Amino acid sequence: MMPTLPSSQSPCTVGGVSATSRSLSEILFTRAAIAVGGGLLTYAGFELIFDPPNDLLNFMTHHFAHVVIVGFAVWFVCWLALCENVLHPVHAIARHLSRIRKGRFEKLAYRSANAEMEIIIDGINQLVERLQTGGSDDLTAALTAVQELRVRLGGLAVTDAERKVPVMRSLTRLESSLLNLMCHADTSKV
Secondary structure (H helix, E strand, C coil): CCCCCCHHHCCCEECCEECCCCCHHHHHHHHHHHHHHHHHHHHHHHHHHHCCCCCHHHHHHHHHHHHHHHHHHHHHHHHHHHHHHHHHHHHHHHHHHHHHHCCCCCCCCCCCCCHHHHHHHHHHHHHHHHHHHHHHHHHHHHHHHHHHHHHHHHHCCCCCHHHHHHHHHHHHHHHHHHHHHHHHHHHHHC
């Protein structure tokens, strides 16, 4: 479980990304470098203990070169797999969610060989279907509920008008927003 910071101590974010976060490519590179360095030191240490070399420079060059080459090859293959199965789908999903946020309710046509990404893509497509079908009926019900609330608030005997007026203003703004959404939904169907 990850520790959470109180809201007053939360790190700054830019575009929804925390200032302390790093890309997966950078994390993979640093972890691979640590693994290669640890493997190099362990391998060289065992060789020095069990079969001490005559020429230390030749020994270090020989062990350093092949461990670094194998480490780089493993990192490169892992990086390609990460890009293909995680980074590219995540970027496509993020672009699509941005379009949904701007009101473009269209299905995500991206397909991935990764089963977990397919689950996420299917979930996004189900969300889009729900947003497309939810439209005006839900808005009409919400507007009706706001109007009923306005009538009930109007019938309450509140002696202090200063307490009642802000609530009525908030209701008016909410009602106006719902009407704008209904108009937008009606024009997008045409």
